[in-house]
Amino acid sequence: MAQEFKALLVEQPEKKVFTRNIVTRSVDDLPEGDLLVRVHYSSLNFKDALSAVGNPGVTRNFPHTPGIDAAGEVVECSDGSFTPGDKVIVTSYDLGMETDGGFGQMIRVPSKWAIKLPAGLSLKESMMLGTAGLTAAMSVQELIENGVTPESGPILVTGATGGVGSIAVSILAKAGFSVTAATGKLDETDYLKGLGATDVIERAAVTEGSEKPMMKTKWAGVVDCVGGETLAAVLKSTNYCGTVTCCGLVGSPELAVNVFPFILRGVRLIGIDSVEAPMEPRLKVWQKLASEWKLDNLAAMVDEITLGGLEEKIQAILKGGLKRRALVNLLDS
Incomplete structure (x- = not known):
């Protein structure tokens, strides 16, 4: 039996109408990819809010799970790039746009989208940054x-x-x-x-x-x-x-x-383009964020929420009223 998980699912029941609900999904619902990751944390970005309300400049195909950021543990990797249990960060590329993203407890993506979590950062800290x-x-x-x-x-x-x-x-x-x-x-x-x-x-x-x-x-x-x-x-x-x-x-x-x-x-x-940037500059700055640029005040920049708290934060960010970054805890959702 395929593994089930919780996710925020955006659906389009009729033209220009979009609904958002936390549902139980199956791993079989996820797109093809080399890498299956159990997501521990994500974060809310303006692009995620646009996807959640059906902005066609971000997402055109529904049902869909937004979330352009995800950090978690590898469950499976078919091409050998990672081993089960590896901690990874997945950001950018098509994640959360047309590919189901980090507002679900599981994601499946191409392995080339992921990097190993740098020593010096926790999964939680990586998504405080995102x-x-x-x-x-x-x-x-x-x-x-x-x-x-x-x-x-x-x-x-x-x-x-x-x-x-x-x-x-x-x-x-x-x-x-x-x-x-x-x-x-x-x-x-x-x-x-x-x-x-x-x-x-x-x-x-x-x-x-x-x-x-x-x-x-x-x-x-x-x-x-x-x-x-x-x-x-x-x-x-x-x-x-x-x-x-x-x-x-x-x-x-x-x-x-x-x-x-x-x-x-x-x-x-x-x-500055962080969506399609090559891996070399990504790795360089992630290493700095885990070492010489590691921030002592990250917790002051975020509010931690579960999937259930996303709707309020989505509305706030769309109105320009979000005062802190929203860290999404998928473990407790």
Whole structure:
């Protein structure tokens, strides 16, 4: 008899109508793949919320289990890449989009999507980080590889109370940088300073004067999680030969900027993609997150929930009201 497990299942009973329920599923319901994993923890991302409400830009085929993050123990691996009992992290690629994801107690995926849990991290800690942590770490790594050092000057993080932003603030502070956190939620100032921010500014301060072709230089580097007008403004206000990383579009996917920052100040703009990124850079930053960048304040960034708590958090993240990352405990669900 096929093994059964609990999962959040999104179904489409009629056009433009989507339901979400915790159901019992069978391993036989899962897609084909080399690797069967018993999921211990997952985390909620904005993309998961979009999948849960039927956004066709994320998921088109239903019934479906969202969850772009998963960490757990290997049950079976048909190609020998892993052995039963190995602890693994699975993020990105198609997980939780068209492939049933981490909001189920079991997943089956291609083995090439998984990495062994680095020594120094627990499965729980890995999902406190999740895709948000991976993206933040990749952003910081790009700043460093492009010559930005703590001595270069302050680093700006936009959208600093979000999942990627808050972890980026913490990693940068851990690495010795002076961090300015920009946010539309100044009531979270104490929280951001607790994560390591030296200064906290209102997001409007970032774009003030951005109608000008160029702005006064302020930042040695920027981790931008917003896009749109904010990204255009930070490009205009980054120091000579500074680096800006871009990983978000909550402000806008459009970028209205001239070439002056690039040809007059040598500013570098680097896009961060954690979905299809090769394994080598993934492994490098996961190893850092388990060692020199291991964060002491991870628990302060998350609220732990079970599958039953997902609906409330999904609605909150869609309304921009989620104040902490949601860690999903599948063991207790």
